[in-house]
Amino acid sequence: MSVAEDFDLLIVGGTVIDGTRRPRYEADVGIRGGRIVAIGNLRGQAAKTTLDASGKIVSPGFIDSHTHDDAAVLRLPSMDSKVSQGVTTVVTGNCGVSIAPLRADSPVPAPLNLLVPEKPQDGTSFQTFSDYVEALRAAPCAVNVAPMVGHTTLRARTMADLSRTATSAEISDMRELLTEALNAGALGISTGTAYPPAAAATTEEVIEVCRPLTGTGAVYATHMRNEADSSIESLEETFAIGKALDVKVVVSHHKLMREQNFGKSTITLPFIRAAMKCQCVALDCYPYNASSTMLHLAEDRLTGKIRIASSGTHPELVGRELGDIAEEWGVSRSEASKRLQPASAIYFSMDEHDVQRILAFDETMIGSDGLPTGENPHPRLWGTFPRVLGHYSRTLGLFSLETAVWKMTGLTAQNFGIEQRGILEVGNHADVVVFDPNTVLDRATYDNPKEPADGIDYVIVNGTVTWQQRAHLGARNGTVITRTKR
Template sequence: MNNRFQVEFHFRNALIFDGDGAEPFKGDIGISDGKIDFVAPASECIEVISDKEYDLAGMALAPGFIDAHTHDDHAVFDPTKIYPKLSQGVTTIVAGNCGISLPPLTLNGQMPPPPLNLLGNSGLFKFPNMASYRKSLAKNGHAVNLVYLIGHSSLRIKVMNDVTREANSEEIRLMHNLLTQALNEGASGFSTGLFYPPNEAASEEEVVGVASAMKNHGGIYTTHMRDEGDDVIKSIDESLSTAKKAGVPLLISHHKCTGRQNWGRTRETLQLLEEHRPSLPLNFDIYPYTAGSTILQEDQVSEETRIMVTWSKTHPERTGQELGDIAREWEVSCKEAARRLKPAGAIYFQMHEEDVHRLLKSDIAIIGSDGIPEDEHPHPRLWGTFPRIIGHYARELGLLTMSEAINKMTGLPAKVFGLGKRGRIAPGHFADLVIFDPKTIIDKADYDNPKVPSEGINAVWVNGKEALNSGSIGVSNAGRLLQSDFS
């Protein structure tokens, strides 16, 4: 075995988490030309010549974290907007989720209908195809790697004159062809947001007709299901049926059971998913909080549910306030207060911690922040998801081992999205790395102060370039557009 190495960078004395879920070990790694050249346990005697050496005694080294669910479609262009992800150790993001994507939709000054407005204003919808989006990424550069999905709502708005109805056969054909084109130009999959108005009229037949474009090309189907509350089982059944008919892998987005009457039903949902694992590649992503966040919708408002306003176009001064407090001050119902605040965003406190625990422990769960970078008062998941998993759920609660937690944000999502040579500390793999203190890593953002960086992240490397060091942005253009490969 070769024990002499000449590399650009030598990382010594690290506690290495390989990303596969194995127990960590002390050792060294070397990287050159953006890839890992060697991995050596401390027990091996090696000789290393390097351009620069880093002593990581007391620190852990892991593959860079993969955020399986983001809305960073435009934020990826701006290092300051992607900082919340870098500061958590994220080196790869998946965007275009929940049926909303920038390409291939152009709005020509028209206001983006909810929920597309979560991505920003109409001026951002300027990419008629995936190729133009990819060209802009290459021209501007981006700090993290990007996996991109094409959203069904964006396709429907592009080809249909009325999205409140089911698409006809010609419209389905057009969307199928647009998705095929996008896959050829660098997209990795297709997402739906059947919960939202622009997408809710789509039938299963329509979704299958579009998603089947991925059957021979390759790609993954992700879905924000129609219902995560009373009809969650029915929605999972639809998702499973759609993926099987289209012949594609399935990823259920931000899986949860909302509403007090549905707390505990993750026992049912997990059993159902387990029953279908032999016949379908399937996973779900999850964030480690009991509240979600999206647009403010009157039909999601009840007097019993705690709701916090994340932004409001009509009453921006109410950002960060509780909907119930606003309603009492205005002497109206919560639904009426929501109507007056719209267009707006909100945090909904609808889940139970025991369900979060149960889902996190599932071996088909991967981690996605679902953060919304454009929100004035965002959900703390935007800044804290990944350190919270490791620091709180693994180290403090012992719900998972650190190795298991890290696997859910590295090796496992790399497999789910078909990202070869990513998500592991192994020779020949790309040098996406995070260096952190396993004794102190923890989230600091909360609902009152959501824009607070986490603690314990020492450095982040993207494709062999240092993108973050001690909280400061370094190389801001090392990211690449990645494309799924399920061959």
């Protein structure tokens, strides 16, 4: 193949896994103007920069389907935690929480306070969703940002009392805010009815607030009302909302919590499969048997091993177990939790067999669900994607490397309507990862959660090399990915 111009970047000698699940093949990849312009035998052709990928896999940049990076992409624009593991795009605004739209006097309840720790007027949130999108465009970070809007955020913006169901007037106000967000390009809306600020929202409230989704191609993603004893009922509610709105639903971080529910994925996954035959359903999962979220206050949510990940009042106790802290203070776990607020925690409450079964389910996307706060976050913030490639694909053999890459690239792009990304093909944006299939592995642990992965050689965002051999090169070439209007 010959080309009229030099390539900006030429990746030679690698094995392409293109994100479609097709078998790998040997090819060089030529990039110009931030796009892939040639794939094939390109040896000897001129390029400003040439990368040797001999013995390595060349794949699309990974798309993190479930993040809470809404504020991090502005406050921590190098995004080392994501770039270092091959992530080139983050989907934000999950679990019902986004940092826009909020007024200066909007309440910031947990878990929203994990994203917006200061007052909204301090520059961590925005009056309209379009203000947030414009801020992202004005200050690009190292990865692409694909934002959603949160239902809990709409409630906080609209309602003085979050402990009740919204009135018809409040629903109308939230619907207008959602319409504004969709017009600004939001990929969809998320809910977090498992959390106190949205727990009082009925199925009917959610449906009525989300009416503007219908016919737009936007998605409805949800941290379901219950991921433990009532998981089937929560799936039924999720599917009912999707049917009522005629939209795709995304079941966020599918899991089964608490020992009495261990093994229940043998029931939930066939239930999800059956729903997929009748409507558009997607799901994601992270590759760990411990979850992480706000530090709960209710005693019944504080059982088992709980490790403090961040604390606004007692940062010196980060990394300690809640039970030990409560015992030292001579108080209940609930009282200890109150004293540690605002805080996040890691909950060891899932069965590894369920995690593997959900990961291996064909249509499961990969999402980190990492919280970029505190000095001791869950290791999934830094380790999710190489852990899937190394531990679950290579070591355990849950699925082929082609399938693993598809779960974190092409499948995710398809489910969220992210166009011209997620697949290595001519004409697409040049988001590319070069990794060593024999050594790629997560190094982040619960004791040392901010360790970069092994085996991620190069990460290219929109045609610019951003990460190379365990070092960030300083590029901030990400863009805002907005939904194509129908």
